[in-house]
Amino acid sequence: MQNVDYIIRADYLLTMEGDLAVIRDGAVAVTGSDITDAGTFAGVSAKYTSKKIIEGKDRAVFPGLINTHTHAAMVYFRGLADDLPLMEWLQDHIWPAEGKWMTEEFVGDAVGLACLEMLKAGVTTYADMYFFQNAAGKKLEKIGMRGVLGAGVIDFPFTGYARAVDDYFANAENLINNFKDSDFVFPCIAPHATYTCGPDNYKRANALSEKYNVPVHTHLAETQFEVAECQKRFGKTPVEYFESIGMLSERLFAAHCVWLTDNEIELLAKRKAGVAHCIESNLKLASGFAPVPKLLSAGVRVGLGTDGAASNNDLSILGEISTAAKVHKAVSGDPTVVDSRTALLMATKIGAEILGLGDKVGSIRPGKKADLVMAGLSKPHLTPIYDIYSHLTYCLRPSDIETVMVNGKIVIERGRPTTMDEEEVLAKAREWQEKIKG
Ligand SMILES: [Zn+2]
Structure with missing residues (x-):
């Protein structure tokens, strides 16, 4: 068993690779800044262990x-x-x-x-x-x-x-x-x-x-x-x-x-x-x-x-x-x-x-950077689910995004930024608004 930094689970995992097949009960293993593996949770958990497992019930994971x-x-x-x-x-x-x-x-x-x-x-x-x-x-x-x-x-x-x-x-x-x-x-x-x-x-x-x-x-x-x-x-x-x-x-x-x-x-x-x-x-x-x-x-x-x-x-x-x-x-x-x-x-x-970044980001596959998005699917406007691609295209809203990882680091957790002070950013914007408005 190989130890990884994160195992991120998802009811629906969209890698955006190959034939775009949806992986049900999927998981992504992340080590450092990179994606180590992706597949079914059963497959991933047979090969890897992690202290940090992010649960993915009623959630979709797709590339940033x-x-x-x-x-x-x-x-x-x-x-x-x-x-x-x-x-x-x-x-x-x-x-x-x-x-x-x-x-x-x-x-x-x-x-x-x-x-x-x-x-x-x-x-x-x-x-x-x-x-x-x-x-x-x-x-x-x-x-x-x-x-x-x-x-x-x-x-x-x-x-x-x-x-x-x-x-x-x-x-x-x-x-x-x-x-x-x-x-x-x-x-x-x-x-x-x-x-x-x-x-x-x-x-x-x-x-x-x-x-x-x-x-x-x-x-x-x-x-x-x-x-x-x-x-x-x-x-x-x-x-x-x-x-x-x-x-x-x-x-x-x-x-x-x-x-x-x-x-x-x-x-x-x-x-x-x-x-x-x-x-x-x-x-x-x-x-x-x-x-x-x-x-x-x-x-x-x-x-x-x-x-x-x-x-x-x-x-x-x-x-x-x-x-x-x-x-x-x-x-x-x-x-x-x-x-x-x-x-x-x-x-x-x-x-x-x-953008010339096709070898680094844009899809979920081993060796690419771990830029991942997890969205919650349990709200009324996302229920029921027949085709997850349809939902992501026609129903998903920014407010449904819960967790965002960039380069293997979580930058949005439960909808809140971890590397920014949200109130401070908004206060600064309002200060500028007052100046610009004159
Ligand atoms: Zn422009």
Whole structure:
């Protein structure tokens, strides 16, 4: 018998591996930061012993959810400006607020709230695009949550962060060097969008991504306005433009990809670029409907993202799973598309793959990191149970998440954080609210 740190039981264990079979009365054995084994409880308990057994009656265990696109620090702008078109929302509200408030201190504090919200909702890894990511990285290491932190790049200076374009790249290299050995922080480079970043900066970001083998995180083909502008400036639609400047590769993951031609879908598939689908942000900003069923059938890897809390307005991937699974049925007129298993895969295994973390997280198998979520199933809205995938897609809420483990350590226990002081995080957010409101 081998001794392990934890044996986590579950009435329903979803590994998100292989044929997606559900393991009834399952268990996961965890040693240190890693998953040692997973299978039936009978099988696991025949091989392993542990002083810490987490009971799993009326509970499901699945891999930590992956948020493939957000701007975590924007939680402090949640509800600041709603019900506006994207460019007006950005130019008249979000960018001025960011210009006024964004500092290292702001980002560190705000990321604390974002992490609290995400961990409590079962999200264990998020991909971010913002500035002052060193502050976010420090916070993540303290909390014990994973982030693929994209150092933002735009063509114009940003007071307090970048006096000239060179500074964005220097800051990105600094971030990469600071966190190169981190278990929690995976730096990347994040040129903002085709309408804020010219081809030179995109190419430079791509070169840096190649040099350090880190991902490129960008916004792409989000609105019809962007497509028209791109055509006007470069004579090409966004993905074709990306192809022409060598941006399409396995290292790229692009948020939105709403307005795509069939040729562009083929290009994304051919170059193995990933897509971060942000359905709720697209709905709220009336950006349109990304052709997700077409992308998936073309073999493009599509993960799910919340986008920033100012355009969603929460950071719940469970919400994205449910909305994505429903909206694409209505849009395509086909109730079989984006079925519950597909939606869950997008939120776990595929999401991890597009972030370059497919060998570490996103599914439950020996050797991967122990990023696990346990949800209670005994509430009225989860009763009865015929298909657990259906429940996770259409019924499960963030408030049903009880236990969350990241890197083998429990960070949420009975719904409460163990590495953060919840009251303190909320009080800090309210302090900022008073300042921002003016
Ligand atoms: Zn975004």
